[in-house]
Amino acid sequence: MSALLAIRDSLMGERGLQRWAFYIPVVFMALFFAAPVALTLVWSVFERTMFWMEPGFTLAAYENFFTSARAENYVYSMIHSAVAVVVSFVIGFPIAVFVRRRVVKAAQHRVILLFILPFMISELVRVFAMRPVLGRNGLLNTGLMELGIISEPITIILFSPIGVVIGDVISFLPFMVFAGFLAMEAVQTYIFEVCDDIGVGRARTFRDIIVPLAAPGIFAGGVFIFVNSLGVALVPTILGGPGAVNAGLIVNQAIVALDFPLAMAISAIMLLTLVVLLYVGHRLFDLTKILQPIS
Amino acid sequence: MAEPFSSTNTEPPAVEVVGLGKNYGPVKALDSVNLSIAQGGYTVLLGPSGGGKTTLLRLLGGFIRPTAGKILLHGRDVSGLPPNQRPTTMVFQSYALFPHMNVEKNVGYGLKIQKKTKTDIAASVERILSLVGLEGYNKRMPHELSGGQQQRVQLARSLVLERDILLLDEPLAALDAKLRKDMCIELKRIQEKIGITFVHVTHNQEEAMTIADRIAIIADGKIVEEGSPREIYERPQRKFTAAFVGENNLIEGKVINVNGDGLTMDAGFAELAAITKKQASVGSEIAISIRSELIRILDGNDGQAEGVQKIPATYLEEVYLGLTTMHLVRLPNGVEVAVRRISDDDADFGGTAGQEIIVGWNREDAGVHTD
Numbered sequence: 001m002s003a004l005l006a007i008r009d010s011l012m013g014e015r016g017l018q019r020w021a022f023y024i025p026v027v028f029m030a031l032f033f034a035a036p037v038a039l040t041l042v043w044s045v046f047e048r049t050m051f052w053m054e055p056g057f058t059l060a061a062y063e064n065f066f067t068s069a070r071a072e073n074y075v076y077s078m079i080h081s082a083v084a085v086v087v088s089f090v091i092g093f094p095i096a097v098f099v100r101r102r103v104v105k106a107a108q109h110r111v112i113l114l115f116i117l118p119f120m121i122s123e124l125v126r127v128f129a130m131r132p133v134l135g136r137n138g139l140l141n142t143g144l145m146e147l148g149i150i151s152e153p154i155t156i157i158l159f160s161p162i163g164v165v166i167g168d169v170i171s172f173l174p175f176m177v178f179a180g181f182l183a184m185e186a187v188q189t190y191i192f193e194v195c196d197d198i199g200v201g202r203a204r205t206f207r208d209i210i211v212p213l214a215a216p217g218i219f220a221g222g223v224f225i226f227v228n229s230l231g232v233a234l235v236p237t238i239l240g241g242p243g244a245v246n247a248g249l250i251v252n253q254a255i256v257a258l259d260f261p262l263a264m265a266i267s268a269i270m271l272l273t274l275v276v277l278l279y280v281g282h283r284l285f286d287l288t289k290i291l292q293p294i295s
Numbered sequence: 296m297a298e299p300f301s302s303t304n305t306e307p308p309a310v311e312v313v314g315l316g317k318n319y320g321p322v323k324a325l326d327s328v329n330l331s332i333a334q335g336g337y338t339v340l341l342g343p344s345g346g347g348k349t350t351l352l353r354l355l356g357g358f359i360r361p362t363a364g365k366i367l368l369h370g371r372d373v374s375g376l377p378p379n380q381r382p383t384t385m386v387f388q389s390y391a392l393f394p395h396m397n398v399e400k401n402v403g404y405g406l407k408i409q410k411k412t413k414t415d416i417a418a419s420v421e422r423i424l425s426l427v428g429l430e431g432y433n434k435r436m437p438h439e440l441s442g443g444q445q446q447r448v449q450l451a452r453s454l455v456l457e458r459d460i461l462l463l464d465e466p467l468a469a470l471d472a473k474l475r476k477d478m479c480i481e482l483k484r485i486q487e488k489i490g491i492t493f494v495h496v497t498h499n500q501e502e503a504m505t506i507a508d509r510i511a512i513i514a515d516g517k518i519v520e521e522g523s524p525r526e527i528y529e530r531p532q533r534k535f536t537a538a539f540v541g542e543n544n545l546i547e548g549k550v551i552n553v554n555g556d557g558l559t560m561d562a563g564f565a566e567l568a569a570i571t572k573k574q575a576s577v578g579s580e581i582a583i584s585i586r587s588e589l590i591r592i593l594d595g596n597d598g599q600a601e602g603v604q605k606i607p608a609t610y611l612e613e614v615y616l617g618l619t620t621m622h623l624v625r626l627p628n629g630v631e632v633a634v635r636r637i638s639d640d641d642a643d644f645g646g647t648a649g650q651e652i653i654v655g656w657n658r659e660d661a662g663v664h665t666d
């Protein structure tokens with residue numbers, strides 16, 4: 001009886017509650033973060049059966065991946081994703097800098113929140129809406145033809161890798177704007193005054209000062225876009241075409257074919273890609289050092 | 296004051312501002328300021344917080360544009376020029392270094408922008424770092440430096456540009472008292488060595504006294520008074536200066552009598568005579584100031600001396616401050632007055648709380664302020 005009471009006290013007492021408050025995140029991470037990762041790795045080496053899989057150890061799924069066109073498609077998908085990251089940086093980061101530098105302080109956060117609005121629209125609809133814009137007789141082509149800039153409709157921008165990159169950029173650009181905006185917090189106003197004093201031009205300030213200082217944030221935004229471009233199957237499903245798939249779509253196709261170990265193996269490879277990416281980023285930008293407080 | 300052989304007569308002043316004004320919306324941060332700063336000296340702009348010091352300095356540096364008036368630097372109107380095309384460079388209050396560059400890169404960056412060669416840059420950086428006492432710190436990152444060292448790097452980054460006027464906005468504000476004093480002496484030494492014009496903003500009067508050749512007092516967007524540290528401290532002209540600098544006791548009243556070399560003021564509880572050359576009309580409101588180290592508690596004999604102004608007071612308390620001890624007394628009009636003495640000079644100086652005493656000062660030590 002007293003033992004039970006002691007347990008109850010330790011669980012419900014003030015210290016017990018504090019302990020629970022500490023463990024809840026741990027439990028949450030274990031359940032929803034570590035477990036799926038572990039299962040992915042384990043299942044990827046299971047034996048394939050007709051409708052599911054059975055315990056065992058085989059690298060057949062990996063072999064299947066590396067000896068088929070999937071590996072090649074995966075590499076292309078990485079390249080397309082990298083292009084999407086670069087395009088997002090070129091468009092999105094200047095927007096972030098602009099908002100930080102030119103919009104009145106009090107309004108900055110509101111302006112940035114505007115970029116959330118597209119997320120309110122179902123992603124399916126958002127990506128699908130690109131079709132009538134980019135299509136053969138779409139808004140873009142008819143517009144350009146009316147203006148006499150082109151005589152033939154451009155067909156390479158839909159159902160092609162370019163279409164996928166455009167879709168990725170439009171879908172995930174806000175990540176770069178947010179991350180860039182937050183990263184600009186590391187670039188204090190005095191920096192710009194010092195640059196004015198020295199006579200550093202705009203382009204030079206951007207290249208030598210702003211980008212290096214905001215690098216951790218830019219990198220974080222870039223990783224987000226890269227991972228989504230690589231993994232969200234929806235974009236190539238709707239805007240892609242022959243040869244314009246991404247890793248997520250390859251996984252989807254494997255699941256549709258009921259080849260679960262293959263789906264898991266590809267996921268594991270995506271995971272490894274991300275880990276390598278993060279490691280390289282960490283070494284490159286020396287995140288810990290750059291994030292040290294300035295004063 | 297004519298100095299026929301001095302070359303300063305032909306050189307234009309380093310800084311000359313005429314009718315300079317700056318408004319931030321409805322706030323008048325600076326209001327038709329006229330100021331002239333000679334070349335090659337150490338000038339301190341001293342004043343209370345919000346007085347407009349930073350605004351004036353930033354106008355000189357070209358970081359903000361004036362609402363009215365003009366700025367001449369070395370005789371040239373710089374109104375339309377950006378900071379880098381002015382003969383000025385600025386040391387900021389915050390540790391404004393590039394956080395991702397080491398000391399050497401921070402200092403050399405300006406020269407790199409000017410497309411100097413690598414060897415030239417390295418030589419200049421080396422020379423400047425030794426000038427500011429940071430030899431061997433080339434590879435340190437800003438976050439590996441103390442506050443004082445970071446400010447030295449900032450100084451080096453400005454000096455390496457070899458411009459003629461160095462602007463410093465409270466460069467020592469974030470340092471502790473001891474370090475601030477050392478840095479003051481250091482800054483002064485550097486200024487004397489390289490001979491360019493330093494314009495230094497601070498609200499710390501000890502800093503100003505230590506470092507300045509000339510002090511300009513700024514408050515409420517106006518230049519209140521200008522002079523050497525000694526003039527500002529010993530002979531403040533304006534009432535504001537007397538109240539702001541040093542530890543002056545101010546007694547206010549109305550002029551009741553004016554004669555050739557002085558006047559008499561009715562302070563309400565006593566008539567005080569003062570020596571002054573200033574013009575004050577009978578009936579006008581004035582103030583008499585007397586520094587705390589020049590006011591005394593009188594004993595019987597002392598009070599008989601010639602030229603001593605005596606007034607009755609009530610002893611309040613003594614406050615031991617180390618080197619000096621402050622004795623607080625209250626005048627009949629309720630004003631508290633500080634009397635400062637070297638501690639232990641005479642142990643039984645002072646009194647007991649509530650004791651009726653006489654305080655006094657030599658009339659020539661008091662200042663008269665008509666505005």
Ligand SMILES: Nc1ncnc2c1ncn2[C@@H]1O[C@H](COP(=O)(O)OP(=O)(O)OP(=O)(O)O)[C@@H](O)[C@H]1O
Pocket residue numbers: 319322323324342343344345346347348349350351498
């Ligand atoms: N950007 C600004 N917008 C609006 N008002 C401002 C701005 N900068 C300064 N002011 C106002 O102008 C006045 C002078 O400011 P300034 O910064 O020049 O004072 P300061 O003498 O440097 O004070 P401190 O010793 O506190 O630095 C103050 O009343 C301040 O509130």
Ligand SMILES: [Mg+2]
Pocket residue numbers: 348349350465
């Ligand atoms: Mg200031």
